[in-house]
Amino acid sequence: MLKICTTHRTIMKPDINGVVIEEIANGRPYKLWLADVWTCGRGCRVALTAYAPAAEHYQEDYAKFKANAIENGTFLFPTGN
Numbered sequence: 001m002l003k004i005c006t007t008h009r010t011i012m013k014p015d016i017n018g019v020v021i022e023e024i025a026n027g028r029p030y031k032l033w034l035a036d037v038w039t040c041g042r043g044c045r046v047a048l049t050a051y052a053p054a055a056e057h058y059q060e061d062y063a064k065f066k067a068n069a070i071e072n073g074t075f076l077f078p079t080g081n
Contacts, residue, residue, distance in 0.1 A: 010040045010042065018034060019037055020054060020065075020069035022075070030056070031053050032056075032065055033051075033054060034053075034054050035076075
């Protein structure tokens with residue numbers, strides 16, 4: 001799949017693979033997703049392609065998975081409503 005930066009009209013390329021994004025639902029942590037960050041090379045960085053759930057809030061290892069991602073610098077941000 002070709003990813004295009006609509007601001008600069010250039011092809012985006014992978015910048016960081018395997019980051020973690022936290023999905024928020026009803027104001028609470030809900031699910032951790034593995035994702036990739038893509039860049040256009042002109043300053044745009046977009047976290048795209050959340051491709052696999054890593055852990056869900058009810059699982060015992062949710063907090064540990066999140067803590068490990070924060071510790072090793074791969075946790076990006078919470079998202080959702």
